[in-house]
Amino acid sequence: MHDDDLIARAEAWLAEDPDPETRGELAGLIGAGDTAELSARFSGTLQFGTAGLRGELGAGPQRMNRSVVIRAAAGLAAYLRKNGESGGLVVIGYDARHKSADFARDTAAVMTGAGLRAAVLPRPLPTPVLAFAIRHLGAVAGVEVTASHNPPRDNGYKVYLGDGSQIVPPADAEIAAEIDAIASLHDVPRPDGGWEILDDAVLDAYLARTDAVLSDGSPRTARTVYTAMHGVGRDVLLAAFARAGFPEPVLVAEQADPDPDFPTVAFPNPEEPGAMDLAFARARATDPDLVIANDPDADRCAVAVRDDGDWRMLRGDEVGALLAAHLVRRGARGTLAESIVSSSLLGRIAEAAGLPYEETLTGFKWIARVEGLRYGYEEALGYCVDPEGVRDKDGITAALVITELASQLKEEGRTLLDLLDDLAVEHGLHATDQLSVRVEDLSLIADAMRRLREQPPTELAGLPVTRAEDLTRGTDRLPPTDGLRYTLDGARVVVRPSGTEPKLKCYLEVVVPVSAHAGLAAARARAAGLLAAIKRDLSAAAGI
Numbered sequence: 001m002h003d004d005d006l007i008a009r010a011e012a013w014l015a016e017d018p019d020p021e022t023r024g025e026l027a028g029l030i031g032a033g034d035t036a037e038l039s040a041r042f043s044g045t046l047q048f049g050t051a052g053l054r055g056e057l058g059a060g061p062q063r064m065n066r067s068v069v070i071r072a073a074a075g076l077a078a079y080l081r082k083n084g085e086s087g088g089l090v091v092i093g094y095d096a097r098h099k100s101a102d103f104a105r106d107t108a109a110v111m112t113g114a115g116l117r118a119a120v121l122p123r124p125l126p127t128p129v130l131a132f133a134i135r136h137l138g139a140v141a142g143v144e145v146t147a148s149h150n151p152p153r154d155n156g157y158k159v160y161l162g163d164g165s166q167i168v169p170p171a172d173a174e175i176a177a178e179i180d181a182i183a184s185l186h187d188v189p190r191p192d193g194g195w196e197i198l199d200d201a202v203l204d205a206y207l208a209r210t211d212a213v214l215s216d217g218s219p220r221t222a223r224t225v226y227t228a229m230h231g232v233g234r235d236v237l238l239a240a241f242a243r244a245g246f247p248e249p250v251l252v253a254e255q256a257d258p259d260p261d262f263p264t265v266a267f268p269n270p271e272e273p274g275a276m277d278l279a280f281a282r283a284r285a286t287d288p289d290l291v292i293a294n295d296p297d298a299d300r301c302a303v304a305v306r307d308d309g310d311w312r313m314l315r316g317d318e319v320g321a322l323l324a325a326h327l328v329r330r331g332a333r334g335t336l337a338e339s340i341v342s343s344s345l346l347g348r349i350a351e352a353a354g355l356p357y358e359e360t361l362t363g364f365k366w367i368a369r370v371e372g373l374r375y376g377y378e379e380a381l382g383y384c385v386d387p388e389g390v391r392d393k394d395g396i397t398a399a400l401v402i403t404e405l406a407s408q409l410k411e412e413g414r415t416l417l418d419l420l421d422d423l424a425v426e427h428g429l430h431a432t433d434q435l436s437v438r439v440e441d442l443s444l445i446a447d448a449m450r451r452l453r454e455q456p457p458t459e460l461a462g463l464p465v466t467r468a469e470d471l472t473r474g475t476d477r478l479p480p481t482d483g484l485r486y487t488l489d490g491a492r493v494v495v496r497p498s499g500t501e502p503k504l505k506c507y508l509e510v511v512v513p514v515s516a517h518a519g520l521a522a523a524r525a526r527a528a529g530l531l532a533a534i535k536r537d538l539s540a541a542a543g544i
Contacts (some may be wrong), residue, residue: 132205432531
């Protein structure tokens with residue numbers, strides 16, 4: 001784009017921008033003639049996809065701002081009307097990030113102006129409350145303004161349809177086409193009122209629903225340390241734990257209040273190095289049975305346990321297997337489901353219990369749509385233990401169920417680690433790891449994927465690759481997606497670009513047979529060696 005065209009496009013955007021803050025920011029860039037920064041912001045548009053929108057806050061079409069959100073809302077409204085939902089209800093939730101409340105209000109105004117009914121949750125609340133509210137209120141769609149566990153500078157826009165689960169193709173492309181068709185913000189009616197601000201009745205109904213995820217009369221003795229990671233989970237989780245009769249969680253005070261700057265963590269994601277340090281320090285001081293963490297919008301749940309005298313976070317696959325084993329032991333019926341990047345142990349648990357099992361593409365937008373779903377999870381700390389209530393991952397109800405399990409094991413003089421040992425002996429030791437590379441230049445991810453497609457590895461860690469699948473072609477059970485899957489003798493690798501962050505993610509699993517508890521240490525040592533070698537060889541093959 002020539003400099004003159006770039007400036008003209010920026011000035012046209014500036015003339016429509018309803019936000020004084022981003023107007024001032026953009027006017028400064030135009031006045032300074034900062035064509036490099038303007039080019040970064042105007043060289044395209046933030047793409048609306050199956051994750052909705054997510055990006056850095058700032059002025060321009062490549063950033064998250066009120067102009068982009070108004071267009072997204074108008075596109076969603078047009079899609080709903082085109083699909084016969086005129087006059088239907090759209091429920092809107094938001095987290096405590098910068099601009100979230102503004103984006104929620106703009107969405108309500110656009111929906112009202114388009115002849116739909118809009119209702120906004122009463123304050124920043126966990127994403128699962130919004131997912132619950134859609135079905136509870138009979139809405140035709142829902143919007144959650146959140147960037148989940150992204151860095152502080154980001155925000156996002158997640159869209160659900162009336163079944164209470166996130167959009168999947170072709171709805172995402174159809175909504176994107178409606179967004180692209182909006183010529184000017186001046187064409188989008190945005191009244192100053194006319195929508196409803198919901199009261200706490202929806203939250204009360206959600207909390208009443210959380211009671212149902214626990215067994216009547218089950219032990220409620222496990223003591224927890226809890227961190228909200230500067231997000232919106234604290235009050236709802238404390239209320240749910242109080243209703244259930246668990247001991248009141250000990251809070252990580254430094255991270256208990258919502259704070260959009262996330263001052264104590266580099267990334268507000270329990271999986272990131274250092275994010276759990278304050279929680280572990282609190283646990284060392286108070287000696288609980290387990291540590292629970294939510295991500296900032298509380299749809300994910302991390303669990304940490306004492307291991308060899310100190311605290312470590314369980315992998316998402318470990319928690320996923322523990323929850324499944326607990327639900328099966330409680331007599332759960334229905335389908336167990338997970339994404340292709342999660343541990344194959346779930347399939348073994350389902351088979352042993354005589355229950356149906358399904359594997360889906362990555363994301364709860366797929367898991368939640370599995371027919372007859374009883375429980376679903378994916379390794380990135382997402383768990384759905386009550387699909388009839390919330391058709392999405394829910395970090396509040398997952399925390400309740402894992403604490404119930406810890407309580408039950410405590411009564412037996414056992415721990416979560418003891419149950420993991422039992423599962424390893426019964427089904428084989430399933431050890432997982434991840435090779436995750438964050439990039440500034442997205443072309444590096446495309447280069448790595450191309451390299452692997454052109455020269456796929458024939459062996460990793462000395463294990464022959466028995467099957468290499470390019471998932472862009474789809475399979476007999478999965479629709480196409482940008483990913484690669486390698487099946488090895490006793491191992492599995494999936495490589496894919498992240499859908500929400502500038503990362504290349506490689507998911508590794510090895511399965512080591514073990515016949516008795518006495519063989520677990522040796523099996524774990526072999527698994528660790530294999531995972532390290534697979535990481536090394538895969539890095540070399542991908543050039544990362």
